[in-house]
Amino acid sequence: MSVDMAVKVLDESVGKIVLIKLKGGKMIRGTLQGFDQHMNLALERAEEVMDDGKSDSLGTLIVRGDNIIMISPPPA
Amino acid sequence: MSVDMAVKVLDESVGKIVLIKLKGGKMIRGTLQGFDQHMNLALERAEEVMDDGKSDSLGTLIVRGDNIIMISPPPA
Amino acid sequence: MSVDMAVKVLDESVGKIVLIKLKGGKMIRGTLQGFDQHMNLALERAEEVMDDGKSDSLGTLIVRGDNIIMISPPPA
Amino acid sequence: MSVDMAVKVLDESVGKIVLIKLKGGKMIRGTLQGFDQHMNLALERAEEVMDDGKSDSLGTLIVRGDNIIMISPPPA
Amino acid sequence: MSVDMAVKVLDESVGKIVLIKLKGGKMIRGTLQGFDQHMNLALERAEEVMDDGKSDSLGTLIVRGDNIIMISPPPA
Amino acid sequence: MSVDMAVKVLDESVGKIVLIKLKGGKMIRGTLQGFDQHMNLALERAEEVMDDGKSDSLGTLIVRGDNIIMISPPPA
Amino acid sequence: MSVDMAVKVLDESVGKIVLIKLKGGKMIRGTLQGFDQHMNLALERAEEVMDDGKSDSLGTLIVRGDNIIMISPPPA
Secondary structure (H helix, E strand, O other), X not given: OOOOHHHHHHHHHOOOEEEEEEOOOOEEEEEEEEEOOOOOEEEEEXXXXXXXXXXXXXXXXXXXXXXXXXXXXXXX | OOOOHXXXXXXXXXXXXXXXXXXXXXXXXXXXXEEOOOOOEEEEEEEEEOOOOOEEEEXXXXXXXHHEEEEEOOOO | OOOOHHHHHXXXXXXXXXXXXXXXXXXXXXXXXXXXXXXXXEEEEEXXXXXXXXXXXXXXXXXXXXXXXXXXXXXX | OOXXXXXXXXXXXXXXXXXXXXXXXXXXXXXXXXXXXXXXXXXXXXXXXXXXXXXXXXXXEEEOHHHEEEEEOOOO | OOOOHHHHHHHHHOOOEEEEEXXXXXXXXXXXXXXXXXXXXEEEEEEXXXXXXXXXXXXXXXXXXXXXXXXXXXXX | OXXXXXXXXXXXXXXXXXXXXXXXXXXXXXXXXXXXXXXXXXXXXXXXXXXXXXXXXXXXXXXXXXXEEEEEOOOO | OOOOHHHHHHHHHOOOEEEEEEOOOOEEEEEEEEEXXXXXXXXXXXXXXXXXXXXXXXXXXXXXXXXXXXXXXXXX
């Protein structure tokens, strides 16, 4: 069993820009500072990405893991 | 009791294309890179599959297990 | 206390066709391959059963236990 | 503290007909075969009880405890 | 920290009539037989209390704790 | 890390009037008798506070912690 | 793995003004007094921030962590 794969992907994304899809449909983009075992994320220079492509700056941000549906790490 | 069956099916699907149905009805298809005990999945070349058969590329993706209803491994 | 009854019923159903009712009302029917302590189920030759009696083939399937309302084992 | 009261009431109901109210409003009636510490129930000769008093036979059934609001044991 | 206060209040209410407010708004009144650490309650001579003050007899009842918003013990 | 801060604030509020906001929007005010590690609260002389400022007496009350959004301790 | 990042960001925010987004859309701003491992927060001089920029004073406040979507610490 590949127990550590999600951790590995997140680990490799630290310091890079990730895209996060939240329950309710909101999209957040920001530089991943760190994460914990609940998938709580710390982001820098975060911004909410609107459907029309516009974005709204949110600065530094802690996102609770239980609100997250999906995380897209940066392209390799 | 067949405790390890879900793990076994997932394990055999690593490196293959799986289809994932999320709460809310979204369908994601991608190559399974790995998973953990929460059924968090790491996918490569993921895409959202629309009702009309079209798809929307999502790249590499971490999907939180608690959003998942069903996972279809590839046909044997 | 009959702690093992749900496990016993599931255990006796392995290799047989079970009917599963999911939250949201969907019905899935398939051959039970195995299960785990979260009631995650592995099914073979699964199909979604529609209200009008028609069915839609889903193949092999992992169903997360927390989406399940009820499981009907095959008649004895 | 009367820690074992719910267990005691369920224990005394094994082999008897219980009425179960599920989240969402559905009512299930059946002979209790057993239960576990999650209040998962195994029922025999279960039937869904409709508002108009009619019932729909469901046979043997496992009901996941987290869908249950209330359980009525048989009158003493 | 007053860790045992909820337990103490429930403990003193055993054998007395309590009023229970459930998620979704339903009100249940009955004689508390016992409870456990999940706040699962066993009630005797329970009845659903309607908004118009009428009530509907439910007999003996197990109420799962996770459906409960508030419990009113009897006036001292 | 200030692990005990929520406990400390609650602890200092025992015997005083607190205002509680529940999921769904209901507001409860009462004298805090005690609490436990789930943030279950025991209140005395509780009352529901309506939007129009009126209140509805509820007497002694146990409120399950998982229904609580926010607790306002009394002004220092 | 950067396990302690969310804790670190919160830790550095104690005594400073944070902005909290709750499930359901409410925004709370206040001086962080402390937090615990459930992300329960103790705030001072809290206020609800309305969409129109107005705010409503809430005083000292305990916010249960499971209602929180995001926390914005103060700009560095």
